[in-house]
Amino acid sequence: MSKHILIIGGNSGIGKELKELLVNEGYKVTSASRSEGGLDITEESPSFPEIEGSIDGIAYCPGSILLKPFRGLKMQHFQDDIALNYLGAVKTIQHYQKALSENSSIVLFSTIAVTKGMPFHASIAGAKGAVEGLTRSLAAELSPKIRVNCVAPSLTDTPLAEKLLRNDKLRENAAQRHPLKSFGEAKDIAEMAAFLISDKSKWMTGQIVHVDGGMGSVSNG
Numbered sequence: 749m750s751k752h753i754l755i756i757g758g759n760s761g762i763g764k765e766l767k768e769l770l771v772n773e774g775y776k777v778t779s780a781s782r783s784e785g786g787l788d789i790t791e792e793s794p795s796f797p798e799i800e801g802s803i804d805g806i807a808y809c810p811g812s813i814l815l816k817p818f819r820g821l822k823m824q825h826f827q828d829d830i831a832l833n834y835l836g837a838v839k840t841i842q843h844y845q846k847a848l849s850e851n852s853s854i855v856l857f858s859t860i861a862v863t864k865g866m867p868f869h870a871s872i873a874g875a876k877g878a879v880e881g882l883t884r885s886l887a888a889e890l891s892p893k894i895r896v897n898c899v900a901p902s903l904t905d906t907p908l909a910e911k912l913l914r915n916d917k918l919r920e921n922a923a924q925r926h927p928l929k930s931f932g933e934a935k936d937i938a939e940m941a942a943f944l945i946s947d948k949s950k951w952m953t954g955q956i957v958h959v960d961g962g963m964g965s966v967s968n969g
Contacts, residue, residue: 752776753945754799756840757809759783761906762857765938766807773942778803781810789836790828796840802849805945808837808856812875813908815868829875837879841886848894855944856883857937858900860960876900880956887954895953897944902960904932926961927968 753770757763758779770777780787780797787794789810812832814825837856848854858876861869883898890896903922905913913919913931922931940959943949958964 751804753805763809765934790831833875834878927966928961
């Protein structure tokens with residue numbers, strides 16, 4: 749019997765790539781997003797998709813990129829980033845926790861900006877820092893039944909980042925900031941998420957896995 753994976757945010761960017769990878773590998777995938785079913789994870793009581801039986805994994809893919817000087821950030825900016833990135837993950841996991849099978853896997857998403865200080869990232873880095881804390885806390889609390897890991901990318905070419913990669917000059921500058929002299933593709937991140945969902949990573953939990961072109965750990969000098 750094929751494993752059943754739930755993807756929240758599976759209609760765009762990394763979530764879409766992950767859905768396609770898992771389907772091609774024989775998984776049963778249930779996907780939910782704003783465009784697919786009107787799901788708004790920031791609502792007080794989101795209308796989650798109904799699932800029959802158990803599920804073997806959850807990937808929570810929604811994210812945001814809000815880059816502003818700290819002095820220009822309003823409290824609502826911080827609240828919105830927390831609501832989507834952190835509280836949305838919390839709501840999803842709480843809603844489906846009882847449906848998770850033995851030896852299931854949860855995959856969350858962070859950003860390199862949590863561990864590498866970057867200007868203009870105060871709001872999103874704070875929200876994703878909460879996601880990393882959630883990853884480690886749940887990995888401890890839910891083991892050994894459920895594994896919880898997190899992927900922390902650098903800049904990736906998705907619809908979410910289109911303003912940052914909107915012309916050739918910006919794309920070249922973004923590539924040169926990374927030791928591997930390229931920015932990420934959605935499939936690069938989705939491949940890691942698929943690995944963490946699969947039994948190939950059965951001895952991994954509580955990990956923040958950086959898929960970042962070397963930016964987080966290698967000098968670019």
